[in-house]
Amino acid sequence: MSLLAGKTVVVSGVGAGLGHQVAAAVVRDGGNAVLGARTEANLAKSAAGIDPDGAHTAYRATDITDEGQCEALAGLARERFGGIDAVVHVAAWDSYFGGLADADFTTWQSVIDVNLLGTLRMTRACLPALRAGGGGSVVFIGTQSAVAAPSQVKQAAYAASKGALTSVMYSLARELGPDRIRVNSVLPGWMWGPPVQAYVRFTAHTEGVPEGEVLARLTERMALPEPATDGDVADAAVFLASDRARAITGQSLLVNAGELMR
Ligand SMILES: NC(=O)C1=CN([C@@H]2O[C@H](COP(=O)(O)OP(=O)(O)OC[C@H]3O[C@@H](n4cnc5c(N)ncnc54)[C@H](O)[C@@H]3O)[C@@H](O)[C@H]2O)C=CC1
Ligand SMILES: Cc1ncc2c(c1O)C(=O)OC2
DSSP states (O other), rough: OOTTOOOOEEOOOSSSSSHHHHHHHHHHHHHEEEEEHHHHHHHHHHHHHHTTTSSSSEEEEOOOOHHHHHHHHHHHHHHSSOOOEEEEEOOOOOOOHHHHHTHHHHHHHHHHIIIIIIHHHHHHHHHHHHTTOOEEEEEEEEEEETTOOOOOOBHHHHHHHHHHHHHHHHHHHHHHHGGEEEEEEEEEESSSSHHHHHHHHHHHHHHTTHHHHHHHHHTTTTTTSOOHHHHHHHHHHHHHHSGGGGGOSSOOEEEETTTSOO
């Protein structure tokens, strides 16, 4: 039987990258995907690419800094598909923010509000449906920068927000375990997809070096020859979302081609 046959998975932050890959993997593996992100046009495009006849997808514009919008997305999942079995939290503000020395704490607060509190708002909005269905799975997307010195510098606020999310995961796994709700994190490293592809192009251009050289620098410390793709990270998230991970909770899974090993 397919990994997610008959299951409904809410996915936040569906744009061109990882969120789209997660939603695509959910439908490919037999489930229903309920897509949220701020821009409705991106959602429509993503859903049309995954599921042209719309039988296994639903979407709604959702900013995870707004609790009411999170609740509306969870409500859409219940209306269209009768419940929620899992939620994968991709939405994040994942740019470069400057270091501590030149910190603007207003920006820090925004990063925390999206990456940490936004993810928790979205989780809370899904809890009644997860409980009503007898349990389910919550998957956070962290980063390897949350557990080790990052390979890029000056991202203290981002690392703080994702590190806190990874810590909260342990606490929630305990809190929600009695309701058979599992909580895990996937921690990508340099993930080959639109944002990192743009970074490689930009860096090659500004340094006047071939793109292959920039990519070689990124992969230098990886055990495998190529970085994980956003599709590879999506597969790990879908596994944790599924019943095949039924005894796994309170874990972080690095999906980074072996750049860091613990
Ligand atoms: N690209 C990489 O190498 C790495 C990415 N990650 C994580 O992977 C996820 C992103 O995947 P990517 O494919 O890189 O980028 P992406 O740009 O496809 O994903 C981020 C999405 O979150 C959305 N978003 C931002 N703020 C939001 C809000 N307030 N409400 C709703 N949606 C919001 C963005 O619009 C975007 O669609 C993030 O959680 C990021 O922290 C982690 C490690 C490495
Ligand atoms: C957003 C983002 N971009 C690039 C990278 C990371 C990240 O979290 C990371 O952990 O290693 C490289």
